[in-house]
Amino acid sequence: MTTLNLETLNQAVSGAVAAIRCNVRLQPAGGPGDKVFPPTYVADDKQNPLKYAHETRRIGGQDVKVVLLDSVASQANRLEDALRAAWEAGQLDFPVVGVDFGSEPGLEDLGLLTTLQTPHRIADALLRDAFWQPSADQAPVPFRHSRDGEAYTLASFKNATAVYRLCPTALVFGVWDSTGPRGGLGSKFQRALVSEVIGVDFSPGVKTASRIDSAAISSGVPIYHLAGDDSDWTLDPVEAEKDKQGKPILYKSSKEQSTGKASAINHSNFRPSKDFTAGGVTFDYAQQTTVLSLPALRRLRFPVSVDGSAIPTASRAAAESAARTALAALALAAIALQRNQGYDLRSRSLLVPESATPLAFEFISSEGGEPITYTVTTQQVLDLFKAASAAAAQLGFAWQRAPLTLKPMPKLVSLIRESRKLAAKSETEAAGSA
Structure with missing residues (x-):
């Protein structure tokens, strides 16, 4: 059995591997043929009123009808949620930024909303409409006007250190600061980790x-x-x-x-x-396909360390490779942790692996050919992440576990409160149609 260790991952990230792939074949928890309910969308085609996202794909040389069971964006949220649970449990240490609502009357249930929960990660409006306060005797400033906020605003793939230091998951799952101070020119990082779940050869049902x-x-x-x-x-x-x-x-x-x-x-x-428009589906099998793009990570440059000091030319290549390897290990940890959480996608959409096969990562060579498969346990992946982050720390890319905590602006607090009142009224009015 081939062993996946830090040296192997670092060599892969340095250029030997184009992508790391993980495929899981799934079936409904009720067994093959049991009905599953995909997410619904607006049906804008009168000729095809089905409210599910479906299309024809080429699989095994044949045209096959597939239906979307979990989108790329939804899968990203589930992967981030798995990381959040591990971060809160102390299993993984990496930076997050959060807005703390714990001291706001009536909003205590929100607690600390971090960049692992906000839809646009560090570019989210919740952070934009929050204050950072350096100390108790200093006046709070809007996050985007703080040192860290300005550093993120100016970040790019040519210098991604600020994002690595503040919100490394944004470099894994992607982020675009399209509503920030620079508008459409704001920092933009593509998704490096992409996952999707589809039902293969499906038939629509009736509810x-x-x-x-x-x-x-x-x-x-x-x-x-x-x-x-x-x-x-x-x-x-x-x-x-x-x-x-x-x-x-x-x-x-x-x-x-x-x-x-x-x-x-x-x-x-x-x-x-x-x-008949949203009556569930049956299918031959479901397929989760997860791909980590290593070229996407290799495009990231880190000319300065997390403390802002320039990295000597002689050691820059090794330092940048270590930082990218830490990001790759974070992505692999997300995959392993999400698999542990299971595939309960929504009501009546519980999937399970088709066979009792261990988690396996396929390393696809940059030169093509058959991939090399590494079979791992979740604990081995977590240990790999800890080793990778420790190695990066030695070269100037240490991660802080303590979150950068912001306070919501009064206008944001008022907006949430008024929104809750409106939602409560709407729910009351709609109760009769439930």
Whole structure:
């Protein structure tokens, strides 16, 4: 069995390997042929009203219909979530930036939202609308006006040290600072790690729905909007909201088509229905394909160390290679950790590996040919990451575990609070159509 160690990974990152690939073949937890529900999208094609993303791909020399079960963006979020869990548990040490809502009344549940959770990582608007405070006796400044914020703003693939120091996951999963001070010219780093899950040779199904009201409530009883509270209802016309002619207004939820019926307030029977546009799918098998592009990492330059000092020319090649290897090890750790978390993609979309095969990384040579396969355990990958980050630290690229913690601006706090109020009102109004 070929052993994957730090020397092997460093040689691969230095140029011997074009990509590291990991393929996992999956089946529904209920067994082959069990129905799975993919993510839904707006159906904008009248000739093809299916709400799933599907297409024809060439597989094994044949045209095969495939359906998207988990997108590249969704997979990135799951990989980052796996890293977040390991970071919080102390299994991995690497930098994150976070906005702390823990001291904001009513928003304590948000806690510390880090760059492993924000959609645009270090370029996210949550960080843009947050303060950094150097010390208790110094005034807070907007993050983008701080030393670290300005360093990120000016970062590029020609000098990516600031991103490596503050948010290395942005160099793995990609980031574009398109809404920052430089607009479309803001720092942009391509995804190095890409993953996707598809269902191969799929057939769409049908979803049924119905409900029998246990209290036998009739849909013929008129229901009115309660005066003074648009989200509540009443049977009494006297208590009802009135129109300009003084007539009681029949109740209608935000989604219910009919008005004044008990179904609008989630009572009475629901007529059995069939949905052919999002009725789930069956398939031969599901395939997760994950690829780490090493050329994407090799494009990154690190002319200065994390403390800002220039790296001597004689040692720069080794230092840059060590930094890139640490990023590659971080990506491999994300793959291993996500596999441990499993493939529970959403409701009625639980997948499991088709066979009990260990985690394997395929190293694809830059010169082509058959890949070299390394079979590893999660612990071996975590140990590899620790070795790679330690080696990078010795050459000027040490990572700090303690997060760079920001405080939300008052306007951001107000925006979230008002958004929650609006969401709560909308949920109440929509409850009748559930």
